[in-house]
Amino acid sequence: MREEIVAAGFGGQGVMLIGKILAYAGMLEGKQVTYFPSYGAEVRGGTANSTTIISTAEIPTPVSRHPDVLLAMNSPSCKKFGSRLKKGGLLIANSSLIENVFKRSDLTIIKIPATSLANNLGNKRSANMIMIGAYLKYKAIVSLKSVEKAFLILLPGKKDLWDINKKALRLGME
């Protein structure tokens, strides 16, 4: 088993956190994991992306040329990384911000209005957790329990935010 996941969107949408949470959850389950951020001139409002690889075997490189999964939070990243997805790959698109989802007949495409759903919950920054929820529903690459544990380890002392993010995760899975 080996899954290469790219999370991409605007800076500030929490796409780096998506990658870190998935990697940490994988590690908690005893799998090999790597997390690799885009680094450099990224700023809030600009584009950002992270690559997470979860595998049962050693991971030669944390860089993915053709990922299995793309969690696209905005339009530019959907276009940029959608074309690079592996044949038959999975695209989860934040349809609140992506009007025209990248067209490729070989892909499985899941549209979820993550930003609007998060707004309804009362915190638009929970959209990233809704995206993770939607991904877990389609493919249980890691368990919900591990994801929750990873969140609490990575964001200690943010228990107030935890309630809303917990709801967001579950909402994504509906």
Added chain:
Amino acid sequence: MKSKAAKERKVLMCGNEVIGEAAVQAGCRHYFGYPITPQNELTAYMAKRMEEVGGVFLQSESELAAINMVLGASACGARAMTSSSSPGISLKQEGISYIAGMELPAVIVNVMRGGPGLGNISPSQSDYFQAVKGGGHGDYRIIVLAPSCSQELYDLTALAFDLADTYRNPVMILADGILGQMMEPVALRQINPKHVKKPWVLTGAKNRPGRRLCSLFLETGGLEKHNASLQEKYRRIKAKEVRCETYNISGAEVIAVAYGSSARLTKAAVKMAEERGIKAGYIKPITLWPFPEDVFIKEKDKNKKYLVVEMNEGQMVEDVERCVGDRKRVFFYGHAGGWIPQTEDIFKRIKKLA
């Protein structure tokens, strides 16, 4: 072995931070640095940790200042470190030459990026020549350690401080943007720093004769004698400190050679070749200086071919050619400027040579 590994608690940290934590655990209490991508997380981490452990963190006005602060702290007996990335390491070369000439311990981290000049911020292995062939002026050597995963970043950083103290010599950790930025699980094992007596440190000469640390030798024959003594030390290091990981050299028709990030991919490519019935093996130097010369020299089979994989235009390949002694059997695969090889591409080249 597996049960021991399973028991070890692992954490997920970015490589730059792993280096920082290893340095703290190894007793480093003096860090001097100047920001540059892709190693900024290390400087930021040290800013936080040095305060916690009562050490000194100083963001200097320049790379040149930082390396000379390392020189000063080390002369007073402290375990001191600086870090930078390629262009910044070039700026430190004067200081490194002085530290080598004065025979002071120091740990220097280079998280390599693309060059020459300011280049870019992509991962690269562009500084092999600079690290192992000198960099600064004069006949000196520094020990160069090349980690290829987060665990090695941790373990080799700890080792670097011990080697630096043992030999009174600069030690460089030669990493790259992938290793610095990547997060992968790492066990933060307890480090027991080696306690090396330092009868040479400058602590003030109250109630004892003065000591002198310098790299200037103007008296007739003085510098020649100093150089001879340095060379004697380098021979001792070469005899005792070579580190290298090898796999199936005796059974292989094609031996892939790589270090650092490209070694991870090369190992996967060798495995792929084996699964397809190709007799392949690999050599992964961990010390780039001293280079694992004997591994190549002792191989008497004149039919074996070597494929050197580097994220540059061919630097370590010159050392492999030198040690194999037959350029016709040494092949190179690599590019500069941020290029990262793919397992399949390395495999194809192994296959072609088999």
